[in-house]
Amino acid sequence: MEQSSAYEGQPLHEPKGWWGRYVFSQDHKVIGLQYTCIALAIGLTGMFLSLLMRMQLGFPGLFESIDAGSYYQDVTMHGMIMVIYLLTALFLGGFGNYLIPLMLGSRDMAFPFVNMLSFWFYLLSVLILVASFFVESGPTGAGWTLYPPQSILEGTPGADGAGIILMLASLAVFIIAFTMGGLNYITTVLQSRTRGMTLMRMPLIIWCIFLATFLGLLAFPALLVGAIMLIFDRVLETSFFMPEIFKGGEVLDYGGGSPVLFQHLFWFFGHPEVYIIALPAFGIISELISCHARKNIFGYNMMVWALIAIAGIAFIVWAHHMYVAGMNPYLGFFFATTTLIIAIPTAIKVYNWVITLWNANIRMTVPMLYCLAFLITFLIGGLTGLFLGNVAVDVPLSDTYFVVGHFHMVMAVSPVLALYGGLYHWYPSVTGRMLDDRLGKIHFWITFIGTYLVYFPMHYIGFLGVPRRYYSNDQYDFIPQSVNDLNQFITICALIVGAAQFILLYNFVVSIYKGKKAGSNPWGACTLEWQALESPPGHGNWDVQLPVVHRWPYDYGLPGATADFVPQNVADEDIT
Amino acid sequence: MAFVIVTTIIVIGTVLWNFITPWWFTPLASNWGALDQTIIISLWVTGVAFVLVSGFILYCVVKFRYKEGHKSEYEPENTKLEVILTAITTVGVIILLAPGLIAWNDYVNLPEDAMEVEGVGQQWVWTYRFPGEDGVYGNTNGRLFSSKNTFGLDPNDPNSQDDILIRSNHLHLPIDEPVVFQLRSKDVLHDFYIPQFRAKMDLVPGQQTNLWFTPTVLGTYEVACAEYCGTGHFAMRGIITVDTMNDFQSWLTEQPTFFDTMNEGTKGQGKQIAQTLGCVACHSDNGKNGIGPTWKNSFGSQRMMTSGETVIVDAEYIKESIVNPNEKTAQGYAPVMPAYKMSDDELDAIVEYIETLSE
Numbered sequence: 001m002e003q004s005s006a007y008e009g010q011p012l013h014e015p016k017g018w019w020g021r022y023v024f025s026q027d028h029k030v031i032g033l034q035y036t037c038i039a040l041a042i043g044l045t046g047m048f049l050s051l052l053m054r055m056q057l058g059f060p061g062l063f064e065s066i067d068a069g070s071y072y073q074d075v076t077m078h079g080m081i082m083v084i085y086l087l088t089a090l091f092l093g094g095f096g097n098y099l100i101p102l103m104l105g106s107r108d109m110a111f112p113f114v115n116m117l118s119f120w121f122y123l124l125s126v127l128i129l130v131a132s133f134f135v136e137s138g139p140t141g142a143g144w145t146l147y148p149p150q151s152i153l154e155g156t157p158g159a160d161g162a163g164i165i166l167m168l169a170s171l172a173v174f175i176i177a178f179t180m181g182g183l184n185y186i187t188t189v190l191q192s193r194t195r196g197m198t199l200m201r202m203p204l205i206i207w208c209i210f211l212a213t214f215l216g217l218l219a220f221p222a223l224l225v226g227a228i229m230l231i232f233d234r235v236l237e238t239s240f241f242m243p244e245i246f247k248g249g250e251v252l253d254y255g256g257g258s259p260v261l262f263q264h265l266f267w268f269f270g271h272p273e274v275y276i277i278a279l280p281a282f283g284i285i286s287e288l289i290s291c292h293a294r295k296n297i298f299g300y301n302m303m304v305w306a307l308i309a310i311a312g313i314a315f316i317v318w319a320h321h322m323y324v325a326g327m328n329p330y331l332g333f334f335f336a337t338t339t340l341i342i343a344i345p346t347a348i349k350v351y352n353w354v355i356t357l358w359n360a361n362i363r364m365t366v367p368m369l370y371c372l373a374f375l376i377t378f379l380i381g382g383l384t385g386l387f388l389g390n391v392a393v394d395v396p397l398s399d400t401y402f403v404v405g406h407f408h409m410v411m412a413v414s415p416v417l418a419l420y421g422g423l424y425h426w427y428p429s430v431t432g433r434m435l436d437d438r439l440g441k442i443h444f445w446i447t448f449i450g451t452y453l454v455y456f457p458m459h460y461i462g463f464l465g466v467p468r469r470y471y472s473n474d475q476y477d478f479i480p481q482s483v484n485d486l487n488q489f490i491t492i493c494a495l496i497v498g499a500a501q502f503i504l505l506y507n508f509v510v511s512i513y514k515g516k517k518a519g520s521n522p523w524g525a526c527t528l529e530w531q532a533l534e535s536p537p538g539h540g541n542w543d544v545q546l547p548v549v550h551r552w553p554y555d556y557g558l559p560g561a562t563a564d565f566v567p568q569n570v571a572d573e574d575i576t
Numbered sequence: 577m578a579f580v581i582v583t584t585i586i587v588i589g590t591v592l593w594n595f596i597t598p599w600w601f602t603p604l605a606s607n608w609g610a611l612d613q614t615i616i617i618s619l620w621v622t623g624v625a626f627v628l629v630s631g632f633i634l635y636c637v638v639k640f641r642y643k644e645g646h647k648s649e650y651e652p653e654n655t656k657l658e659v660i661l662t663a664i665t666t667v668g669v670i671i672l673l674a675p676g677l678i679a680w681n682d683y684v685n686l687p688e689d690a691m692e693v694e695g696v697g698q699q700w701v702w703t704y705r706f707p708g709e710d711g712v713y714g715n716t717n718g719r720l721f722s723s724k725n726t727f728g729l730d731p732n733d734p735n736s737q738d739d740i741l742i743r744s745n746h747l748h749l750p751i752d753e754p755v756v757f758q759l760r761s762k763d764v765l766h767d768f769y770i771p772q773f774r775a776k777m778d779l780v781p782g783q784q785t786n787l788w789f790t791p792t793v794l795g796t797y798e799v800a801c802a803e804y805c806g807t808g809h810f811a812m813r814g815i816i817t818v819d820t821m822n823d824f825q826s827w828l829t830e831q832p833t834f835f836d837t838m839n840e841g842t843k844g845q846g847k848q849i850a851q852t853l854g855c856v857a858c859h860s861d862n863g864k865n866g867i868g869p870t871w872k873n874s875f876g877s878q879r880m881m882t883s884g885e886t887v888i889v890d891a892e893y894i895k896e897s898i899v900n901p902n903e904k905t906a907q908g909y910a911p912v913m914p915a916y917k918m919s920d921d922e923l924d925a926i927v928e929y930i931e932t933l934s935e
Contacts, residue, residue: 460597
């Protein structure tokens with residue numbers, strides 16, 4: 001805080017020319033947008049791959065080009081793209097970059113140049129990933145978990161070519177990008193808050209991004225070493241993860257390694273990764289629900305401590321992905337207990353959101369619709385997590401469609417709904433214009449109902465025992481024809497949902513020019529990003545004077561004030 | 577209002593669906609009914625939570641809709657309420673966790689004196705081994721695998737000679753007899769899963785995993801691989817027949833021992849070799865094309881390659897396709913077949929077998 005006053009009044013380094021302003025920009029807002037655009041572009045690719053996959057499941061044989069190999073490539077690349085290159089990048093690189101300095105009243109990130117590098121490394125990782133589609137034998141089809149030995153052995157698509165190597169290399173570059181961005185977010189949150197912005201006055205979304213970044217900085221290194229060791233096993237024929245293997249009529253030159261070791265490394269990253277995605281979504285919901293319900297968030301302190309608890313426990317639950325993976329079975333007792341314990345702070349978050357609605361003054365705006373839809377799908381996804389986390393229940397359900405239904409509800413549909421809510425909410429801050437409300441509602445309804453119809457029934461074919469990652473169910477007598485009919489129905493729903501996403505894109509592009517002018521604070525929000533001098537905020541964000549914070553960010557409906565909200569930078573004596 | 581109507585339908589539909597769904601558990605055929613019960617308990621507890629929370633949301637949305645000029649109530653904290661809610665949740669979690677941990681304790685503690693079977697996975701077939709008369713498995717070693725010694729047994733170990741080898745996808749088990757599976761894999765991860773038995777466990781190359789259950793209903797069941805294991809994963813199907821003890825014993829005595837298999841020639845063994853090497857996962861003998869073309873009526877036929885050339889499926893082409901499969905790939909198929917190393921005798925045996933499949 002002392003620091004920010006030392007910098008106050010110093011000249012800003014304005015970007016030079018068009019290239020400096022829009023391409024090699026060091027402005028956090030532009031970098032946030034760059035992250036958002038690239039992430040949405042690669043996310044569209046991921047969605048397209050999922051539709052190819054659905055075509056095979058719903059209408060097998062319709063497209064001859066989808067053979068078993070390319071099906072598994074689609075599955076793999078869809079998963080990896082969505083989890084890492086879309087959601088992680090968009091929540092932290094996009095929302096994190098844009099919101100942290102604005103919401104904390106700082107001029108920019110602590111290290112603007114490193115911030116710019118972070119984006120360019122991210123772009124590089126995406127390009128390496130995309131390149132794997134064009135190499136001989138194509139991208140890896142090892143499943144997004146990339147489990148060895150199969151991920152680097154013949155018999156898995158992309159294992160004999162460069163596909164798997166490019167995948168691992170791309171992950172390594174992504175992690176470098178994330179580390180540069182992440183150190184920046186942490187430093188900015190700890191060092192660059194404006195006067196009066198104590199930690200316990202930070203908007204919850206900043207807490208969420210801050211903690212998610214912490215998780216990422218501690219979790220991604222496990223994936224990094226796993227990826228590097230796996231490249232070694234593939235290229236240099238080391239045997240970190242490779243035991244004696246007999247394949248294709250001969251004993252391979254491997255021996256002594258452990259495939260389960262890779263799974264531990266992967267999930268030591270992979271479980272916190274779930275929260276790296278979920279926490280920013282929680283943050284967005286906390287902001288949106290309070291602002292659009294015109295009501296103070298309920299239990300701020302409890303929310304912060306629940307977040308910290310979730311972030312801490314997130315590191316000791318990873319092996320619930322491995323109950324039947326061949327680790328010591330007695331570990332199941334420990335991990336089932338920790339996993340169900342993490343449900344308690346998560347439930348507290350949900351309670352506090354819904355209690356926020358009590359005695360509120362709820363505006364059914366598009367962001368609010370997304371919030372409410374998030375609550376429903378997150379509720380379903382979270383509750384089904386209690387099945388899978390509870391070790392004995394996991395035995396019949398693991399690796400069935402119940403898992404597919406569960407994780408899509410909890411870490412695909414829910415975060416994406418939060419993400420869309422966030423995009424509708426902050427679009428006016430970025431462009432100065434509103435998104436079209438009618439198109440927004442059409443997009444909302446198709447997405448919400450459509451995804452529910454896609455994923456809800458999957459839980460039940462999971463009860464039946466239909467395994468996931470099956471190119472075709474024809475071989476099995478215990479899978480009735482009705483499952484194929486259901487698959488057809490799901491595919492049709494998925495195609496409609498997929499098509500509906502272009503409504504959002506259209507809305508995005510057209511509203512830049514034709515959207516209603518937003519004014520400086522269209523939602524009547526308390527947080528600082530809406531209190532900037534210009535709308536949209538210019539380079540440096542603030543006037544010569546940085547804003548001074550006098551209160552927490554949720555003073556909606558404050559008794560004694562005429563307006564139904566009091567922004568954070570309004571002093572008590574200035575309340576009218 | 578649209579939101580309230582649609583979401584009410586969704587919530588009611590979600591709950592009702594559990595009573596009318598056409599997709600439910602397969603009929604239980606093992607001792608693991610406790611797993612089903614734990615799922616049912618979970619459905620009730622989570623169902624109640626789902627209805628309460630979503631009902632509360634819907635009530636709020638109806639009751640506290642936006643009114644111009646209205647202000648919401650200001651209530652940042654209510655410690656008592658938060659403590660109560662946390663306590664209720666904790667109780668719910670304990671109700672779920674306790675039966676789960678008890679069931680898991682039974683699942684991982686293997687019964688003494690149970691029958692033992694070894695299950696061996698490879699891309700994309702299942703094979704099995706019984707310890708034989710002496711009741712002791714012979715030693716195995718990953719370095720001893722060959723297309724002849726497909727279980728990697730130590731030929732010098734006296735315990736290995738009488739081990740009974742099931743070199744096909746079809747296993748028999750006696751009813752009402754607890755059975756412990758020792759699982760291992762030759763190549764990649766697999767998962768031994770029989771939906772009706774509820775049991776599931778990964779096979780990991782380089783180590784052993786265990787699984788036990790007691791079959792309780794006579795019949796035939798399918799083994800499905802439940803851990804992604806490469807292109808043929810979805811075709812890695814096995815069969816388990818649950819017999820009476822008598823039928824099981826008479827089936828078992830017909831199966832060859834390790835000693836028998838090491839002393840049989842390759843002549844006429846093409847079908848056996850194709851089964852133990854996993855060829856049959858992709859190449860059917862019934863005319864149905866899978867990941868690879870069927871072998872039925874393939875011998876002597878003409879086939880278009882992805883390169884555009886046409887080849888005649890003869891002995892030379894078949895052998896080349898085994899040893900160097902991706903040199904020429906048949907049109908309509910992905911170049912995913914792994915290369916196989918075999919002796920000339922074995923190659924001849926397979927060619928001979930494929931020839932017999934042509935009319």
